Amino acid sequence: MSFSIADTAACLDGLLRSRGSVRAFRDEPVPRETVLEILRVAGRAPSNSNTQPWQVYALAGEAIQRLEAAITAVFDSGQLPPPHHFPVPLPDEYGARQADFAARYYQALGIDRTDAAARARQTRRNFGFFGAPVGLIFAIDACLKPHSWLDLGLYLQSVMLAARSRGLDTCPQVSFAPYHAVIAPVLGMPDGQVTVCGLSLGYRDERAAVNGFETPRRDVNGFVRTMGF
């Protein structure tokens, strides 16, 4: 397909800048064909030796309700699986950014950070994909190594940008990962697959305060060392 690179840069930069995690959605369905179109074009993502290791479960309606019911039953029982998203302790540099994010997030929601019950209620909303009409679960063969997880990450970002280019918004969600043992039977995952993350997909609720806060980024000079230019 031919295109003008100049137009494409402005367009892609716009998509990258306008993508943000959305955690409240309008009650408006997304057609199955649109979801498949997004998942298909995102498949142009590169992968090591073109191995394309991503597996996707695309859910709507009752399928979301079934998954949410199964996970929240475990969540509500208080038998939380140990969180394993970050090492303990998290090095200070990352811990500071995590704390900054949490402060902005809970302030937008009007939740006092010392209110553990309110925070838990918000965490619980992950499992219903924050009310999005479509929920995606991303999985990978457990035998694959970190570089294949990187491939899946490239696919995930491609999905988010392909969604944005169609006026849709997303929220990537690692919160699903600790519930793999609950998710696998509900979705009929084959043995050997592991849940990597979820993704909420739908139309942003513009009125929701939770969609209105900013997440700053490091200055490029803080993480790039240029050499030999």
Ligand SMILES: Cc1cc2nc3c(=O)[nH]c(=O)nc-3n(C[C@H](O)[C@H](O)[C@H](O)COP(=O)(O)O)c2cc1C
């Ligand atoms: C792999 C991954 C997992 C994430 N997991 C969650 C999650 O479980 N719940 C949530 O509300 N946000 C989650 N996020 C969203 C991040 O908090 C968000 O990307 C980050 O704060 C930057 O904000 P932005 O996406 O709005 O630019 C996740 C993001 C990524 C990339």
